[in-house]
Each structure stands twice: as C-alpha cells, then as structure tokens.
Amino acid sequence: MGQYFKAINTDKQEYVCPWCIDGGAKLWERAANTQGSIFTLLLRKCDEGGGGDYYGYHRGCGEGGAIRGPLSPIAGRWAGDRVALVGDYDSSGLYQESERFRNISRELVDEWNAFIEIEEQKLKYNEECGCGEES
Numbered sequence: 784m785g786q787y788f789k790a791i792n793t794d795k796q797e798y799v800c801p802w803c804i805d806g807g808a809k810l811w812e813r814a815a816n817t818q819g820s821i822f823t824l825l826l827r828k829c830d831e832g833g834g835g836d837y838y839g840y841h842r843g844c845g846e847g848g849a850i851r852g853p854l855s856p857i858a859g860r861w862a863g864d865r866v867a868l869v870g871d872y873d874s875s876g877l878y879q880e881s882e883r884f885r886n887i888s889r890e891l892v893d894e895w896n897a898f899i900e901i902e903e904q905k906l907k908y909n910e911e912c913g914c915g916e917e918s
C-alpha cells in the first residue's frame with residue numbers, strides 16, 4: 784500500500800485534501816504535479832506585490848499610499864503557521880485527527896485558478912471526493 788499525504792495546518796486547524804483538488808496523495812505524485820505547487824500561494828508572505836506575483840494586493844490611497852491587505856483569503860493564508868504534509872502512517876495520528884479540521888480545498892482551487900492563467904496548470908475541484916462526509 785502506498786502512503787497518503789495531506790497538507791495540514793495545525794495552527795489554523797485546516798487541511799487541503801489531495802483528492803478534493805483532483806490530485807494524487809502519494810508523496811511523489813504531489814511532488815510531480817501542480818497539486819504540489821499549492822504551497823507557493825498558501826505560504827506566500829509579503830504585503831506588497833510585484834511583476835509575476837499574486838495580483839490580489841494593491842496600494843491604498845491612504846497615508847503614503849499605505850499597503851492594503853490581501854484581497855484573497857488564500858494567498859499567504861498559511862504563511863508563518865505550523866504546516867506539514869502528514870502521512871497516514873505517521874504515529875502522531877494527525878492525519879486522522881485532521882478530519883475534524885476545516886477543509887479549504889474548494890477556496891484554494893478557486894483562488895489558484897484565478898491566479899494561474901495556464902490552462903494545464905489549473906486545478907480541478909472534485910465534488911465527488913466525499914472526504915468531509917461522516918462515515
């Protein structure tokens with residue numbers, strides 16, 4: 784059996800389900816596919832934007848053109864938090880415990896697809912995953 788990995792944020796008690804974002808859950812599958820790139824958006828930390836950057840930041844018209852906050856609930860959401868790709872064989876039990884955490888996969892897919900303009904690099908939200916359902 785292969786080991787499955789899930790992106791988990793223990794500080795915010797959130798996770799990204801690999802199947803909700805229509806990807807594989809094994810480590811190499813995450814590494815070799817767009818689903819593994821989600822951390823670039825989630826972990827981005829900067830309160831200013833630049834060329835080729837996430838566009839959801841803008842300067843306000845207040846004092847000194849002060850930087851306004853992110854327009855996205857996803858970009859930088861996990862920056863500075865305790866985040867890990869947790870395997871289901873891990874002795875911590877965190878993989879299983881995370882089932883009661885908040886699944887942010889849907890929001891992530893929407894934001895990712897708005898950010899990435901290359902069609903092949905877009906994510907697909909899998910409505911059929913069923914990971915949040917009671918068993």
Ligand SMILES: [Zn+2]
Nearest residue numbers: 800803912914
């Ligand atoms: Zn799922």
